[in-house]
Each structure stands twice: as structure tokens, then as C-alpha cells.
Amino acid sequence: MGVISWIVVGLIAGLLAKLLMPGDDPGGLIITTILGMAGALVGGFLVGLLGGAGVTGFNIWSVLVATLGAVILLAVYRALLGGRRRV
Incomplete structure (x- = not known):
């Protein structure tokens, strides 16, 4: 999977995650994209443990x-x- 694909999938996943779990979370577009990209690693690892792709x-x-x-x-x-509240 290319770098651009990782970024696009990360952005979409980050936006969907924030949509599914509304709240006061840090970050804008870049942090949301990084959240989605990290989520791809975590989700891929967990699904792989269960035998899926x-x-x-x-x-x-x-x-x-x-x-x-x-x-x-x-x-x-x-x-x-x-x-705790963020400052």
C-alpha cells in the first residue's frame, strides 16, 4: 500500500472514529489523519490475530x-x- 493510500485511509478512518465517538479530543486534520493511520496498525494487528486480513x-x-x-x-x-481536563 502506498504512502498516499495510507494517508487517505488514515484520514477517512480518523474522521469516522471521531464521528462514532464524539467528544473533546485534541487535534485537527493532521492529528485525525495520524489517529487513523495508527488505527490501521492497531486494527490490522487485532484482525490478524483473529485470522482475518x-x-x-x-x-x-x-x-x-x-x-x-x-x-x-x-x-x-x-x-x-x-x-482530567486539558488546559
């Missing part, structure tokens, strides 16, 4: 896997942040 290219399955990973990362971020 992880992120396989620029397709719907890859976006779904990346979104799953991004939602998990957002949940972990919020759990670690706890009740």
Missing part, C-alpha cells in the same frame, strides 16, 4: 479495520485521560 490496500475493508483501530485508540486515550 488486516489492512490490505485502499478498499472498504481496510477503512473498516482502520476505523476499528482508531476507535480503540480513542477509547484508550479517553481512559488514560480520565476525568
Whole structure:
């Protein structure tokens, strides 16, 4: 998968994750893209553990896997942040 595909899948997945989990999260477009790209790694790893194909290219399955990973990362971020407020 090329770099441009990673960026596009990351952006779409990050936007979908933030849409599925609305709240006060940091970052703009760049952080959202990085969230989606990291989500692709996490989601691909988890789906691979279950015997499925992880992120396989620029397709719907890859976006779904990346979104799953991004939602998990957002949940972990919020759990670690706890009740603390950002300044």
C-alpha cells in the first residue's frame, strides 16, 4: 500500500472514529489523519490475530479495520485521560 493510500485511509478512518465517538479530543486534520493511520496498525494487528486480513490496500475493508483501530485508540486515550481536563 502506498504512502498516499495510507494517508487517505488514515484520514477517512480518523474522521469516522471521531464521528462514532464524539467528544473533546485534541487535534485537527493532521492529528485525525495520524489517529487513523495508527488505527490501521492497531486494527490490522487485532484482525490478524483473529485470522482475518488486516489492512490490505485502499478498499472498504481496510477503512473498516482502520476505523476499528482508531476507535480503540480513542477509547484508550479517553481512559488514560480520565476525568482530567486539558488546559
